[in-house]
Amino acid sequence: MIDLARLPGVARLIDLALAEDLGRGDVTSESVLDGDGGPASAGLVARGELVVFGIDIASAVFAAVDPRCAVKARLAAGALAAPGAVLADVEGPAVPILAAERTALNFLQRLSGVATLAHRFAEAVAGTAARVVDTRKTTPGWRVLEKAAVRAGGCHNHRADLGSGILIKDNHIAACGGVSLAVARARARAPHSLRVEVEVDSLAQLGEAIAARADIVLLDNMSVGEVEEAARAAHAAGIQVEVSGGVTLERAALYARAGADFISVGALTHSARAVDIALDFR
Amino acid sequence: MIDLARLPGVARLIDLALAEDLGRGDVTSESVLDGDGGPASAGLVARGELVVFGIDIASAVFAAVDPRCAVKARLAAGALAAPGAVLADVEGPAVPILAAERTALNFLQRLSGVATLAHRFAEAVAGTAARVVDTRKTTPGWRVLEKAAVRAGGCHNHRADLGSGILIKDNHIAACGGVSLAVARARARAPHSLRVEVEVDSLAQLGEAIAARADIVLLDNMSVGEVEEAARAAHAAGIQVEVSGGVTLERAALYARAGADFISVGALTHSARAVDIALDFR
Amino acid sequence: MIDLARLPGVARLIDLALAEDLGRGDVTSESVLDGDGGPASAGLVARGELVVFGIDIASAVFAAVDPRCAVKARLAAGALAAPGAVLADVEGPAVPILAAERTALNFLQRLSGVATLAHRFAEAVAGTAARVVDTRKTTPGWRVLEKAAVRAGGCHNHRADLGSGILIKDNHIAACGGVSLAVARARARAPHSLRVEVEVDSLAQLGEAIAARADIVLLDNMSVGEVEEAARAAHAAGIQVEVSGGVTLERAALYARAGADFISVGALTHSARAVDIALDFR
Amino acid sequence: MIDLARLPGVARLIDLALAEDLGRGDVTSESVLDGDGGPASAGLVARGELVVFGIDIASAVFAAVDPRCAVKARLAAGALAAPGAVLADVEGPAVPILAAERTALNFLQRLSGVATLAHRFAEAVAGTAARVVDTRKTTPGWRVLEKAAVRAGGCHNHRADLGSGILIKDNHIAACGGVSLAVARARARAPHSLRVEVEVDSLAQLGEAIAARADIVLLDNMSVGEVEEAARAAHAAGIQVEVSGGVTLERAALYARAGADFISVGALTHSARAVDIALDFR
Amino acid sequence: MIDLARLPGVARLIDLALAEDLGRGDVTSESVLDGDGGPASAGLVARGELVVFGIDIASAVFAAVDPRCAVKARLAAGALAAPGAVLADVEGPAVPILAAERTALNFLQRLSGVATLAHRFAEAVAGTAARVVDTRKTTPGWRVLEKAAVRAGGCHNHRADLGSGILIKDNHIAACGGVSLAVARARARAPHSLRVEVEVDSLAQLGEAIAARADIVLLDNMSVGEVEEAARAAHAAGIQVEVSGGVTLERAALYARAGADFISVGALTHSARAVDIALDFR
């Protein structure tokens, strides 16, 4: 596993986060306490059931403020934590811990929130061959972090960015002039490392996609019955099927049983709620 | 109004967002379409009722990819949009519009989500003297944007960062040795432009805060009855009262009527759901 | 105390400083000496009486060039050093010490210059209730460093930036339409963590500010007699008084005795002279 | 002339300056005024006699906040302005002008301060063959700006950085083992585009430098008489002479008449006082 | 087509390039000419036959120094230019043109060098079904630019980065324990938008890859005969074949005729020579 906090984009986001909260110092802690406040010890404690992800990022935040702040995880990334569980221990001088606390928690709570929601979706399709996958509807600046949280929760990633997957949507088809031409151009011009996925609106268009030998078809906002029929046709042609469009936990299960190979869920990242995690001093 | 997209921190976040999604180009649009794809026209359309905020940021995203992309708002920041309403028009070459679409929408959907939730909270306390205020539980990297969205939705801002407000919390009091000393030190050492707010856990501690002549007391996780009693005592001493702790729309109304001056709601920013906005080509 | 050198803005300034002086290497040291020049030992020595501030920044500069360079302070930040006093010891290879020397000294000399001047102003008002405070007339890029130097020298900080204090000036009043409206708007719209300060030009305007219940009034370029009269009136209404405008050491003492609560001095940061500190090899 | 504000390092400094003052918005202007505050017109006015430099940078600051803010210079860089002179006109919306004012003035006042001091030194040596030159004792982050201000004031630049000039100092000589070897190594290893300058402490060492065929000798803290003697000897050998060490206006004139070719003055940049310039609204 | 010069990574590289060459100004042009040097007109002229690519980047370099510098291309990206052909016209003030010239040419010469070499490889396999593709052996910092130059020259891109393609190499296989397991894990864990390519050393390993149903096999350093045999076997299983390893123009043609689908050539980017292009003033 690559240390996410060291990736240039993530390091820049942490820098941005500290600049915005601590760029002018911590006027409360620095006026109320003397010097570095003396040694302190605290726990990162789950206030509800959650899947933990992001302790490494929280740790990098504390270390960025003061390298004497050490975070020691008690649970692995992706572990399910019971309410009250101590996720990690934090040791260091009181002032930098207090100064970094909110930023560290803001990362940890959001990422664990994504992982927790992903865990629920993974459970919803457990026992089927379907994968729940994320989308590019991530928080700007957070792409690589949220996608890692999705994996930690048990779901899968769709393409990382506009350069690492071909997904021909309705607008592309309209602008290009048809499914066949769009698929052919993608094959001819894009890197051979990428599979060609194309959105289809109807079973007629699905036929076109099959004829054009797309690798994957995306069925957007179709009923479970339509998905079942489309999946049958696609699979017969050796083509995989992705389903999208306002997918809830319940519909995810239905789509999975209807034969969808991939169920993409934007809500995994754009609407996950932060879970409640506190920094409790001892 | 300052143009938020030009603030250094926001410009950096937009840069980060484009780097993560478009840093290697848009392999689909660039392979399926020729050249810049020719002129295109589209609308940013609300898929549900929402309070709009962030069109300027979306506009900056499109312009960053290609200055020929022009976004023209139809609704002002903070306006309530009905489902189906066109929020803004986008004109420009098809390829850069497609390439910037997702990043622009990711900003707009999240910020409008925050504004929409803020709008609901503002309505919940309408007719009272209380303000619903945000917290520092914002998305790392997004502080200034989310705080502007909160204002657009009709709520108010709490301190911008650790340098622009004094909020003495339980941990500070414990480490410092008491409410009185903490308040005195803050007064003696911090900039005089800042008011002194102190968290109190009990009515006894409230008395201490009053005696120390704090400007504001923060009541965390107290019942409505406790808030009512505390507010009475504080107001008699010319001190304002802030209430926090898992505040829902319903409880916000109750706290407001109980005499809270400020009701801080972390969920405004840490748990707002993205609203649904689409880019529809014409 | 937060380690200033680790704050994102300060780290960026140090990076900028090294880029501008050492970005193409040190052609003298690297051509005249072999390899890293071998181990060296030096002292940072005061060439006159001064209040020291910035050894941590100097240390960060040396470490940025070569982590083997170690700086060990002999005096605490804010200490008064006699001429000839060794402020700190520097150990490390000769080439990186020589390469970093000028940049490290440039930081240390300017920051100690600010602290030294602040020390003089603090002494000028010693024994009164007045605080000498800085302004936003800091060296662009240096805000947080210079404000820390001011504190180290015994003075106080005014607001950190345009977001952490409300200061309604003559231009605001003119554009807004009057003191009362301006104060009312600031109260209604700005974060409640901030006090409201308003500049008044005359005793008439002071009355308006008192009526509008401003928290602080700023008296710009008033005579000592006027300040005395204004302070009396303001204090009677529970309002604090700040004085500004070409304040010298002598006038600071007079204003303090006339009842000013805060005396703001732009010269603390915009016109402090660098003090003389040398790096002497042993 | 290259537009300094577009150089990467200067653009970064302006960005840093705006981030530190305006990174969280301008809470006063934005709460007291509505929208962008409407059109405004102001003048940048000299409050004392000064040599102006930095209007382009001030202009870039205003434009960075809002491109509708336009600055039109009335005086050229390096011109002498009488007290009360309008240096430039500023037009644009009131809010961004107010928000950018302080940062723009902070640049302009300091740079004009440097140019004004340089002007005095240039006058002190007028009529002689000597040049007053700056040093590397510049404000970290400001090198290229301050050196341009020095030129605008009529003085000259010494080397831009550690890579664009060879200056062998006492520490180099001590570490290397002697003047001859140091000069020889510099000649052998450094780019041929650079002249070789060497510091000499005594007339004996001057002889060594002459024998080693240095291009320039630096006489640090020598008396006027010593400088005269050394200059005679050096000039006879075709070597130029630089003088340094606590040079005042008076001593600059004396050194110039004693035959110094270059008189380097650290105070030009490390101890110039900001001149007083105001933004007056009309 | 996305404007490459606006991509965050490319903008950063241009900034870096200008910082390193022009960060301290252009001491020659600024001392020898007065002001901006007056209007000038020049042509970018091919000094030999070449395929042009990078005029947009050169244009962005000139505009970054001074927006008055305008570059107008005469030839489209990817066009073949005869010796002496004017590729583009440059108009603007003389000083910024001279100051930006070298940096602009350094970009243009290298990128056209890559496009020119790619053109030769594309011609070498013309008439066959094979694609010549690039590798990740690009100049650090230049990935997206060099890959665009490869396309402009008529070759194709392999994966953009480590996140946009699965290429299981010998070291992965050794560490993982075998081809089958490696392919299975990649399928199970990696985004479904990516095809699975695996390196095989021998015909035995090819069988394993076919059995594991890899999408593509990479044959490294195999003879033309081996490639022919492997391609036959792979194609029979519906698997594509990539060939790599010190591929010259001659061998590219042979591999293409032997049935290779993709021929990857590191030299396209790591060893292309800059072509000669001059800026000729008129």
Added chain:
Amino acid sequence: MIDLARLPGVARLIDLALAEDLGRGDVTSESVLDGDGGPASAGLVARGELVVFGIDIASAVFAAVDPRCAVKARLAAGALAAPGAVLADVEGPAVPILAAERTALNFLQRLSGVATLAHRFAEAVAGTAARVVDTRKTTPGWRVLEKAAVRAGGCHNHRADLGSGILIKDNHIAACGGVSLAVARARARAPHSLRVEVEVDSLAQLGEAIAARADIVLLDNMSVGEVEEAARAAHAAGIQVEVSGGVTLERAALYARAGADFISVGALTHSARAVDIALDFR
């Protein structure tokens, strides 16, 4: 020696390089291996004869990805390595080594390529008084690294950038109005730390340059005979001679023997081929 990897510009280039290759993680290594892949050991092995340069940069790349990756050089910078020689050992977890491998090698291969070519040129003029020097035709973003590689290979550096050397070219002379005026202005306005070099096209112009007392003349594209004649005349006047223009190894030797002091070779940096270095796991 300054640690190049710590210079701000180089650190930024390494960051850019990692962002472009690893910004989205290493989808192959992370899916095929578990966790960090376990401890691994590898060698950086020369695949041909080469002069090694850049192990420190490669080491910084590995450490940036994971500080547990340690690189230990077996050969010093500038050493000649035989085919098969192990240049350095790499120890650390397998996943980060694999993830950083390509970027580290891309730096090392290019820099060693430059050093190797420089070595050949240095040998070509060995035994003469001439120096082969580089130019500003470096890879944008790589200036300081490539110039260090040139030195490591035994050649010398020309000016580092436009601010550290005066080189008056034909375009300057044309725009300025003549050699004499150009030289005089450069002397009068540029820092005295810089020598004045002027390009001459003919022996007539050489006379002008001698009369103007330039320090160095640049002879561009002259025959060996012309160089010989010009060198004689220039040397007689105490002026040094640089020769440039499509210099090959053979012509370098001839120019050196003809009396050129400096022979500048753009190909050293713009057309060096990467040498072949592999990372072999054990």
